[in-house]
Amino acid sequence: PFKITRGIELERKYQGKVACFGRLYKSKSGKEYPRINFHTNKHGGITETWNGYNAEHDNPIPFTPKPRQPKTKDNSDEWRTKRFNAAKALFKDLPTETGEHSYLISKFQAQAPDVAKLTDIRRGADEHGSYIMVELMRSGFVAGYQKIYDKNIKSRETNKDYIVNAEGKNGAYLLIDGDSDKIYITEGLATGLTVAFATGNTVAVALDAGNIIHVAESLAGQNITIAADNDAGNNGNTGILKAIEAAKSLAAR
Structure with missing residues (x-):
């Protein structure tokens, strides 16, 4: 009669003739153990199993489960402040933009160098491409920055990136100083530069339509005129609607 004395996995005469199948099993403590089946078709078919759990408990190895680390809530304010x-x-540290960036050229063509002098615009480049960068204010303090790239940022549907402090974007704006006490509020940078270039007045660029009312509120009491974007062709014409909403709220024009 045939007898396996040391386990089929150790029998030299079965080397190369044994199939192995393994799986991991989890104990109640949460620790995983392997279980491996060794099988041969010789002698009518023989199977032996090596069980990691049994092996450890027959010859115990000290095991101390790692304590679960409490989940830490992402501190978005801290991340935003660092950024x-x-x-x-x-x-x-960035150099001043002189009107050579493709964004300004596409908007203002030959007048781009003159338009670039209206406010402090810087120029740089990073992994997303070449960009211009402006500084945003709120209540007399720096509130953030806007980058506008020469093309859409990869994985996004926009060429704009906003970097703001912990207070967020609401109420932050780019201030373009002018020659009178009249303040125009515009939605985007190109519109703001156009109004400033054409009128010589002070302009507050609100960055997007939804922020117009917040900028208007922060400038309440000033001689405000809202220069709305006419988003013709877009559902609801967001630029006009948001401008009207802000004007009605603050009795601006």
């Missing part, structure tokens, strides 16, 4: 501080340092 804001990095952008602030970057802005100081």
